[in-house]
Amino acid sequence: MTEREAILGFMMGERMKAALIVGTQLAMVIEGLAEHEKEGANKVFSVFLRTLYRDIGLAHKVSPQEDWAEIRRELDGGLVMVDSKVSHGAMDNLSRAISHATTISNRAMTFLKDKGLL
Numbered sequence: 513m514t515e516r517e518a519i520l521g522f523m524m525g526e527r528m529k530a531a532l533i534v535g536t537q538l539a540m541v542i543e544g545l546a547e548h549e550k551e552g553a554n555k556v557f558s559v560f561l562r563t564l565y566r567d568i569g570l571a572h573k574v575s576p577q578e579d580w581a582e583i584r585r586e587l588d589g590g591l592v593m594v595d596s597k598v599s600h601g602a603m604d605n606l607s608r609a610i611s612h613a614t615t616i617s618n619r620a621m622t623f624l625k626d627k628g629l630l
């Protein structure tokens with residue numbers, strides 16, 4: 513890992529982690545909606561998750577780490593749940609994705625600390 517990759521990995525990992533936390537909150541909110549509101553909310557949630565999915569492609573290019581692929585796999589599972597209209601079912605996938613994003617950030621932070629850059 514280079515310094516550039518570590519800086520960008522740390523930034524993208526934290527960004528992804530924050531977005532995934534928002535995603536878990538959205539899943540909880542959707543669960544509490546009335547049935548007639550859930551269809552539209554699920555569509556918006558699906559778009560949100562697909563946007564994160566595309567962002568992972570960029571993150572993987574600027575900071576190549578295998579955990580990005582793991583986040584994508586978890587988002588795939590979450591999207592299946594959302595597209596099946598069971599958004600709350602995506603919460604386990606999102607929690608695991610948060611864990612992978614945290615791993616990416618921690619790995620990059622440790623690298624930067626070891627180099628005296630953080």
